[in-house]
Amino acid sequence: MTRVVLLGGGYVTLHAYATLARRAGRRLRRGDLEIVVISADTAHRFHGFTGELLAGMIGRDRVATPLAEAMPLAHIIEGRAVHIDAARRSVSYRRPDDADVETVVYDHLVVGTGAREPVAEVPGLAEHGYALRGPDEIAELADHLAGVPASPVVVAGGGIAGVELAAAIADRGHPVTLVHSGDRLVGEWSDQPRLAARAAQELERLGVRVVTGVRLTEVTATAARFSDGSSLATATVVATTGQRPVRIPGLDPWRDERGRLRTQPTLAVRYGVWAAGDGARVAHPVTGEPVPANALWAMKGGDHIGRAIARRLRGRPAGRFAYRGLGRAASFGFGRGVSELYGVPFTGTVAWILRLGFFLRFMPSRSRAAGVVADLTRFAFTPRRRVATSASQPAPGLTTAPA
Structure with a gap:
């Protein structure tokens, strides 16, 4: 059996899973392939409509999709990765409120843990x-x-x-x-x-x-x-x-000066380890400059990694990341x-x-x-009246008075 471990519950993970499940679904269903997702959050948070949620235009449940719903053929582990052993091909993680560290081995590891505000x-x-x-x-x-x-x-x-x-x-x-x-x-x-x-x-x-x-x-x-x-x-x-990349100990030799994982044109960090999204340094296929840290590039990176792993499972080369931006x-x-x-x-x-x-x-x-x-x-179609606008209640200015 081949085991693919996906770290994080964001765009990279969801799109890597979807593409891999679509291209290797037969192996996945008969048990020759296992996909394990390790995420501290049990839901995928879609940030595209953050403004609409905060403005009261949509409900909060619209932007949170349970990982088990989004990835029904994956084994979901609620936990936080604490160490990666690239030589032994293993990931150590800790479940919520549990002091014990557990370990899972992998054939392919996808690091999509993203970044956080500093x-x-x-x-x-x-x-x-x-x-x-x-x-x-x-x-x-x-x-x-x-x-x-x-x-x-x-x-x-x-x-x-x-x-x-x-x-x-x-x-x-x-x-x-x-x-x-x-x-x-x-x-x-x-x-x-x-x-x-x-x-x-x-x-x-x-x-x-x-x-x-x-x-x-x-x-x-x-x-x-x-x-x-x-x-x-x-x-x-x-x-x-x-933002600052979420750093999981064990892959430090492959990080750049900002803490991002340096990827090859295939999006491999090293053999069997892949990365994309906000925590990775992905070179634009034309300019060679790092691609922007936003959701679209994370989605397309995840898509490519899913295809690359599916190709590797068939004994074919991974191929180069070719997306140029939208x-x-x-x-x-x-x-x-x-x-x-x-x-x-x-x-x-x-x-x-x-x-x-x-x-x-x-x-x-x-x-x-x-x-x-x-x-x-x-x-x-719902009439609304602004509680406060620039005309009725201006935003207060900065002051040097003690606060």
Whole structure:
């Protein structure tokens, strides 16, 4: 029997499983192939509709698919990998609330553990702030926002994720201050100035106060403090300040200076070990530069790894990763968005529909995708009144007074 172990419950794992099960399903069903998934979270969290969830447009159950439902032919282990022995081809893991370490051997290992926000780098952020990449953290933030209507919110980080998050929270009626250490927002769109300018306009429309050249330096239960000495009274601080790969001991010789696993053109780290997604350094097949850390590249990386392992099982070479990219998109409220498709910019309703169609296509559950459409349809025809807008209740500014 051949055993394939998948680490993590994210996009890489789901897409590697789906492709491998489709191409080697006969072997899987008759027991010649076993797929084992080790994940600290028992559900896959679809981050594409984070903005819609936080804005109250869709229900929280739409973005969480149980791993057992998404991967019915896999053996799911709820646990956290603690060590990889590449020489012996084994993974050690610990189940929740269990001090004992268990070990499973593998023929192929797929590392899709992704990355997390570096919350430990800002004092108090882990204790008093919110991040988005841990188990159920998005739903916890949504519940918190619902319990403190119209209260001020600080979003740290001005990339695509940060501006989309700030817009969604502001659209729900919260005064939002977005702080960004750089001098311009959405650096991912430095080659698309029209889209970057439109994103800034949408934030202004929603009343989001933008402060650039300032870093978040401390978070308390009642305030956020910044690198220029100012502070802001708030009970809600959300971090979108980049990401750090989840490092599992045992593969350190194959990591780059940022902690990402260096992959070959096949996405193999070494023979029998594969990686993709936010925790891997994947070279673009044309430019050779590292590909962006976003969901689409993780999905396509997982697809390729699934095909590569299926080919290896048939005694064929893995093949090179050839995906070249599609584009990016962001939403700024119902029917409003910006997107880029093969370098062509779109704004407004067209951009929003393109984004919606893309995310619905890649949701792991057809029933949940249908639920998203139902929720958005209901939202479109439900009258609502903003609790607080930029006109009625401006977002509070930063202050140097003690917080």
